[in-house]
Amino acid sequence: MGTHMPPDRPESTVVHEGFFDEDYRARYILAVEELGHLLEEIAGERSLFAPVGDSFRRIEALESISQDGVRALFGPKKVFFPDYQEIFRFDARGRVEDALKPEKRAIFGARACDVRALGMLDRYFGEMDEPFYKTARENTLVVGLTCTESMPSCFCTQFGGLSDAGLDYDIWLTPLNDGFLAESGSEEGKRILASLSLPEADEEHLRAKEELIKRVEESMDWKPIPDELIFSSMRDGLEHPVWKEIAERCFACGKCNMICPTCHCYDVRDETDLYGNGKRVRVWDACHLFRYGLVAGDHNFRGKRLARAQYRVYDKFYYPVERYGRFACTGCGRCLDVCNADIDLRDILKRITGGTAHGE
Ligand code: SF4
Ligand code: SF4
Numbered sequence: 248m249g250t251h252m253p254p255d256r257p258e259s260t261v262v263h264e265g266f267f268d269e270d271y272r273a274r275y276i277l278a279v280e281e282l283g284h285l286l287e288e289i290a291g292e293r294s295l296f297a298p299v300g301d302s303f304r305r306i307e308a309l310e311s312i313s314q315d316g317v318r319a320l321f322g323p324k325k326v327f328f329p330d331y332q333e334i335f336r337f338d339a340r341g342r343v344e345d346a347l348k349p350e351k352r353a354i355f356g357a358r359a360c361d362v363r364a365l366g367m368l369d370r371y372f373g374e375m376d377e378p379f380y381k382t383a384r385e386n387t388l389v390v391g392l393t394c395t396e397s398m399p400s401c402f403c404t405q406f407g408g409l410s411d412a413g414l415d416y417d418i419w420l421t422p423l424n425d426g427f428l429a430e431s432g433s434e435e436g437k438r439i440l441a442s443l444s445l446p447e448a449d450e451e452h453l454r455a456k457e458e459l460i461k462r463v464e465e466s467m468d469w470k471p472i473p474d475e476l477i478f479s480s481m482r483d484g485l486e487h488p489v490w491k492e493i494a495e496r497c498f499a500c501g502k503c504n505m506i507c508p509t510c511h512c513y514d515v516r517d518e519t520d521l522y523g524n525g526k527r528v529r530v531w532d533a534c535h536l537f538r539y540g541l542v543a544g545d546h547n548f549r550g551k552r553l554a555r556a557q558y559r560v561y562d563k564f565y566y567p568v569e570r571y572g573r574f575a576c577t578g579c580g581r582c583l584d585v586c587n588a589d590i591d592l593r594d595i596l597k598r599i600t601g602g603t604a605h606g607e
Pocket of ligand 2: 583
């Protein structure tokens with residue numbers, strides 16, 4: 248199931264679009280014991296980030312990296328768009344110091360849904376030509392990893408599934424019986440893999456990858472809905488009873504925003520001391536929170552919970568289609584996992600497109 252909608256929509260200026268090129272494609276077999284060499288090669292000149300427990304973290308010791316076969320609870324969004332980002336410092340004399348400091352980095356273990364989400368952040372931040380995100384993205388090597396199992400909340404088959412086709416990465420690893428299929432997707436990825444003197448992969452390894460993807464995708468409890476039906480149902484469904492139902496249950500806590508790999512709203516604040524020195528910082532914001540729509544004069548343009556709950560879903564399945572020609576959801580299921588009100592995006596999609604939700 249594709250993520251593209253009917254093409255009469257303008258494409259925005261994007262970071263890294265068109266980066267992938269078949270000329271950069273090389274395929275090797277990486278034995279399990281060679282993985283450490285690959286990571287050392289990558290980390291040699293870069294700070295390495297990878298899943299540790301429930302989150303992507305800066306890696307000090309390779310042994311701390313999680314061995315899970317599925318995505319982490321928190322994706323790698325923070326590596327590119329931190330929840331608290333210093334923009335510049337200033338002092339009482341008016342001196343200003345820019346906080347933009349490029350750092351060579353690599354992320355290891357990003358799943359297809361994680362890399363697909365980065366493609367969406369590329370669109371949002373690329374449209375603004377935003378320097379912090381752009382610098383982080385341009386200086387970060389992306390090493391993807393095919394999932395070997397799914398979680399009950401995964402429904403990425405709606406948005407492209409486990410396939411790395413069309414994704415923007417440097418190296419893609421797929422666990423096979425006796426090691427990994429290692430594929431390059433950029434000039435740098437190709438150089439790194441070539442430096443390891445690995446045996447080349449063959450058709451059988453590619454077939455094994457396809458079989459793994461098929462098995463994991465079939466393990467998901469989700470039957471994809473046609474993209475056009477989702478879009479048209481959103482367009483015509485503003486008054487659907489599902490919105491009132493979820494608004495009555497939603498706590499407006501914003502957890503689903505914070506965990507979402509494509510949510511990208513932020514607030515900008517100045518933090519100062521008593522002497523007039525301070526810093527300007529960017530912090531994550533969430534459209535579910537009451538104060539999100541609060542503006543001067545105490546007016547709140549989305550003061551009702553129903554409006555906020557509805558907006559978040561429209562900002563995944565309607566507005567991004569109008570702006571970029573694609574959905575802004577990857578089906579990672581993270582918002583389902585963290586919601587204390589058991590609000591399940593899959594149920595909303597089923598209800599609004601005329602199906603029935605789980606348990607109905
Ligand atoms: S996590 Fe659940 S309860 Fe909290 S804002 Fe999101 S939908 Fe509402
Ligand atoms: S809306 Fe939910 S399922 Fe979709 S990308 Fe965000 S966290 Fe994942």
